[in-house]
Amino acid sequence: MTRLEVKxxxxxxxxxxxxxxxxxxxxxxxxxxKQGEFLSLFxxxxxGxxxxxxxxxRTYNTTSGEINFYKDNGSIVNISNSTESEILNLRKNDLGYVSQFLQILPRISAVDVVATELIQKGESEEVAKEKAKEMLSFLNIKEELFNISPLTFSGGEQQRVNIAKGIIAPKSVLLLDEPTASLDMTNTNKVIDKLLEIKKQGVTMVGIFHDMDCMKRISDKIYDMKEKKYANNY
Ligand SMILES: Nc1ncnc2c1ncn2[C@@H]1O[C@H](COP(=O)(O)OP(=O)(O)O)[C@@H](O)[C@H]1O
Ligand SMILES: [Mg+2]
Structure with a gap:
């Protein structure tokens, strides 16, 4: 099933x-x-x-062209020209964006930053916190940091909290801007493992990677920005 089409x-x-x-x-x-495919922009x-x-x-408006999002219910949203309320709806249920840097409110603990994503989807607070802790542990965030605001964390730790927040309750399409940029190899591999896991669950993703090995490990398609086409063999 087609999920996202850019023209x-x-x-x-x-x-x-x-x-x-x-x-x-x-x-x-x-x-x-298609649903469950991963495309990298190279x-x-x-x-760009x-x-x-x-x-x-839709943080930026389109100058020209189309972005068609195919929803599960069969309807199509053209992100380029839909209304603000349609966009807010889409972001709530279907479209997620993991920015390059963590943007959060102060004084909220790492666990709560991540758990909130699940609670918004209807999960109980207790289960949400448990799952958030599991995810943070998997991504090698030390337990002593769980109840502290990530604003004091190192760049790599902040990035992992950001990923945890972005993927713990994944929307059907996720946009990932250099999710592994400030991570060492061990943590990079952990993030890729998690992304492969949600890909298997049918999440469609568009990502940007610095590291070629990473990009090749996860991508079904690689879009070459210079050639304006899919890279050879992808
Ligand atoms: N908000 C903006 N206002 C003006 N120019 C921008 C803005 N965002 C990006 N650009 C320009 O668009 C071009 C592409 O930038 P970007 O998308 O960040 O590239 P990449 O992510 O591939 O490094 C650059 O020349 C950049 O200066
Ligand atoms: Mg960039």
Missing amino acids: NLKKTFTVHTQGSVEVKGFEDINFKL GPSGA KSSILKTLY
Whole structure:
């Protein structure tokens, strides 16, 4: 079943400092994903990878083209031109975004940051906290940090809390911007293992990786931003 289809997608930024400067984000982007497929965006810094994820999430408006999201109930949402309330609905139930950096409120513990995602889906507080702890332990977060705000954590620890939060109650499509960027090999592999697990459960993902081995291990498709097509053998 098709889950996500991107057609002739283009983004141009108009920067309103010192007159109006037009900055190219990306253009001519086309790909299609089935349920449970993982696509990686591959290309040099500045190629527009993060901007594509932000456009898919509608943090950025589309300049031209289409983003069709196929929901389980058979309806199609064109993310490029749907209403704000349709987008909020989609984000609530179907579309998740794991940003490069953790963005959370102060004074909320690591366990609560992660457990909240499950509680919002109807899980009891007790079970949600238990599952959150399991996930944090799996990702090598020390137990003594569980009840502390992640704002004081190291970059790598924050990133793992961010991943835990993003995948503990996964939406049907997840957008991942360099989820393993500041992790060592052991923790990178743990994150990839978890992503493979939710992929098996049918979660569709679009991701960006620095590390080629990582990218190849998880990807069904690799979209080459320079060639504007899937990379050979993908
Ligand atoms: N909010 C923005 N306003 C203006 N230009 C932006 C904005 N976001 C991204 N860009 C520009 O779009 C281009 C692509 O950036 P980005 O998507 O971050 O690339 P990548 O993630 O592949 O490194 C860059 O030239 C960047 O300066
Ligand atoms: Mg980027």
